[in-house]
Amino acid sequence: MEALRVPQPLAGESPEWLSNLDALLERQGGWSTALHGIITKLKFNTPLTVEDGLTLYHHPNLSEVGALANAVRTARFGRQAFFNSNVHINQTNVCVLACRFCAFRRGPKAKDAYAMSVTEYVEDLGKYAHAVDEVHSVGGLHPEWDVSHYEQMFRETRSAYPHVSIKALTAVEIKHLGQRSQITTKTVLQRLKDAGLTSLPGGGAEILDDDVRAIICNGKESSEEYLRIHQEAHEVGLPSNCTMLFGTVETLEQRLQHMISLRELQAKTSGFQCFVPYPFLPDHTRLPEAQLASGTEILRTIAVSRLLLNNIPHIKAYRMNIGDHVAELALQYGADDIDGTVQKESIMHLAGSTAPLDHDRSRLARLIRDASCEPVQRNTVYSTFTPYTAPEPTHRRLRMAQ
Numbered sequence: 001m002e003a004l005r006v007p008q009p010l011a012g013e014s015p016e017w018l019s020n021l022d023a024l025l026e027r028q029g030g031w032s033t034a035l036h037g038i039i040t041k042l043k044f045n046t047p048l049t050v051e052d053g054l055t056l057y058h059h060p061n062l063s064e065v066g067a068l069a070n071a072v073r074t075a076r077f078g079r080q081a082f083f084n085s086n087v088h089i090n091q092t093n094v095c096v097l098a099c100r101f102c103a104f105r106r107g108p109k110a111k112d113a114y115a116m117s118v119t120e121y122v123e124d125l126g127k128y129a130h131a132v133d134e135v136h137s138v139g140g141l142h143p144e145w146d147v148s149h150y151e152q153m154f155r156e157t158r159s160a161y162p163h164v165s166i167k168a169l170t171a172v173e174i175k176h177l178g179q180r181s182q183i184t185t186k187t188v189l190q191r192l193k194d195a196g197l198t199s200l201p202g203g204g205a206e207i208l209d210d211d212v213r214a215i216i217c218n219g220k221e222s223s224e225e226y227l228r229i230h231q232e233a234h235e236v237g238l239p240s241n242c243t244m245l246f247g248t249v250e251t252l253e254q255r256l257q258h259m260i261s262l263r264e265l266q267a268k269t270s271g272f273q274c275f276v277p278y279p280f281l282p283d284h285t286r287l288p289e290a291q292l293a294s295g296t297e298i299l300r301t302i303a304v305s306r307l308l309l310n311n312i313p314h315i316k317a318y319r320m321n322i323g324d325h326v327a328e329l330a331l332q333y334g335a336d337d338i339d340g341t342v343q344k345e346s347i348m349h350l351a352g353s354t355a356p357l358d359h360d361r362s363r364l365a366r367l368i369r370d371a372s373c374e375p376v377q378r379n380t381v382y383s384t385f386t387p388y389t390a391p392e393p394t395h396r397r398l399r400m401a402q
């Protein structure tokens, strides 16, 4: 079988990860016969197919699928689990669209509609800037804001807080700004990069299948547009993340094809840093036919994404969505990143998330250590990695019998 090797080690991973993987798979041994074909492909870094993904989804032993994903994650990153110090500021909830899974958007005349001015945004960030090195900002498609609004917002942010990286605007927001400003999406991206944008979050991918999109987010960017805008971001030098919203109306095949579409773009651009799979949360949404995902399905989907996405370095357990307890478990099912300190977030919490917002670095580190991993603080673009060495608080030690 021909080996398909990624030319450069991916951000933060061991250059010897394939030989590490060989050793880990041998040491563990006793793998089910049904998984042997997949294991051979993993050893040669051969991309898995939709059929392989279905085998993993239907395999009766979830722990074994998790162990396989954990072996790949450990071969690449050892026991390291990455986090960053960030804050989420959602600049407006006013949106011209009305995706059925969205509990966040408001019409412009709604009582609780809001739109932060540039000054309000920079002042709000000022409350957290001493403790963060990233601001994550996504919001609604405001009917009046164009690219110049965001240029000013990013320039003033960078001027006030040069140490804070700006990860902002999903693909549909970029498309909206292009339409509002009557320029191409690539020009929007270039202008925003020049104004201080560091990277793009991956939100809005949902499921990259236009039949699914017509049901859950009619009017949003098409699958092709999502991929094209991320390709353009990579081409102008903006790395990005990519996501998958699962548990609405999609089939397993559509989930797997979604992952493969992202993998194929990554093979061209190498611009994706992280894949973030998260389940649909139903509170205050309009999607009663959604299947919803159980805890085990979340863990299995994280494991499958680690195994299918062999060229996207990081898999994130997005604790804002899945909660701290499942996120901690996910670190044993292929995830290697747990997002950040966050401190403030609206979109997931309006849809039903109860994940705590008040984490500081030591609490995140504790969560990571409880999953038998080593906390490592990273920057926005995964180019610096600093082991977090603050000691465990003594009051958490288990009492020993006298």
Ligand code: SF4
Pocket (backbone or CB within 6 Å): 095, 096, 097, 098, 099, 102, 103, 104, 105, 139, 140, 141, 172, 217, 220
């Ligand atoms: S998901 Fe985004 S684009 Fe869709 S309604 Fe909500 S804020 Fe608007």
